[in-house]
Amino acid sequence: MSLEGGKITELAPGVRRLLAPNPSMMTGPGTNTYLLGNKEIAVIDPGPALPKHIDAIQEFAGGPIKWIFVTHTHPDHSPASAILAEATGADQYGRMPPQGRHQDQSFAPDHILADCDVFETGEFSLQAIHTPGHASNHLCYLHQGEHFLITGDHIINGSTVVIDPPDGSMGDYLRSLERLRSMSIAAILPGHGEVIDDPQEAVDWLINHRLQRESKIVAALEQQPDSTSRELVPLVYEDVHPKLYELAEHSLLAHLIRLEEESLATMENGRWRLVG
Numbered sequence: 001m002s003l004e005g006g007k008i009t010e011l012a013p014g015v016r017r018l019l020a021p022n023p024s025m026m027t028g029p030g031t032n033t034y035l036l037g038n039k040e041i042a043v044i045d046p047g048p049a050l051p052k053h054i055d056a057i058q059e060f061a062g063g064p065i066k067w068i069f070v071t072h073t074h075p076d077h078s079p080a081s082a083i084l085a086e087a088t089g090a091d092q093y094g095r096m097p098p099q100g101r102h103q104d105q106s107f108a109p110d111h112i113l114a115d116c117d118v119f120e121t122g123e124f125s126l127q128a129i130h131t132p133g134h135a136s137n138h139l140c141y142l143h144q145g146e147h148f149l150i151t152g153d154h155i156i157n158g159s160t161v162v163i164d165p166p167d168g169s170m171g172d173y174l175r176s177l178e179r180l181r182s183m184s185i186a187a188i189l190p191g192h193g194e195v196i197d198d199p200q201e202a203v204d205w206l207i208n209h210r211l212q213r214e215s216k217i218v219a220a221l222e223q224q225p226d227s228t229s230r231e232l233v234p235l236v237y238e239d240v241h242p243k244l245y246e247l248a249e250h251s252l253l254a255h256l257i258r259l260e261e262e263s264l265a266t267m268e269n270g271r272w273r274l275v276g
């Protein structure tokens with residue numbers, strides 16, 4: 001299997017992946033669009049509003065596109081939805097975009113999904129799992145026949161995702177990961193990168209990785225109390241290229257807010273210290 005733009009990859013009968021031509025530092029090889037069904041097609045995360053990609057989705061669909069599901073409304077996942085819906089008459093499913101930066105306000109779902117909602121066609125059924133953290137309106141979709149979890153940006157392959165407050169929340173993110181531990185998942189179909197064949201190992205790794213980062217933050221605050229989040233970045237992310245410090249600062253701030261929620265840290269005038 002290869003992650004090549006403009007090519008369709010069959011992952012299981014009736015489960016196909018099409019890579020959007022939007023590779024970048026943030027999107028890795030690009031955004032994965034998933035096509036479900038053989039007779040009537042559901043599209044999950046149609047991706048950015050690139051005409052070439054929207055054409056490719058319709059070309060490869062092989063049947064009428066009836067439904068569009070969106071994991072969240074960041075600009076690399078949902079902007080093609082409104083255009084594809086207009087072109088095909090498909091119904092759009094997902095959650096409303098929150099206010100704030102990096103949100104695709106063009107996404108207006110016909111059906112707003114709640115946690116655990118199940119959607120059935122004659123060919124497959126999908127369960128929506130509300131997984132706030134990376135984005136407050138983030139949904140994962142469980143393909144109930146194959147036990148595939150389509151994870152958008154909740155879990156991606158090849159790197160960790162940025163948690164950018166205020167819409168992003170580290171507390172929610174860890175709780176949303178924790179929830180997946182009790183689910184029976186055969187494989188993760190991420191929004192970026194290859195299929196993840198060992199879901200439980202991936203989830204455990206992510207939780208551990210975040211908690212390790214958090215203990216580094218606690219150690220840095222012990223060593224250097226009354227620091228701004230900016231000042232803490234080089235102490236906590238010494239493994240990260242300085243080019244990425246600005247992004248890292250978002251996730252660091254998300255950790256600090258979580259420590260504050262747990263009454264372990266406090267902030268005054270942008271300066272953080274441990275409590276007690």
Ligand SMILES: [Zn+2]
Pocket residue numbers: 072074134135153
């Ligand atoms: Zn995202």
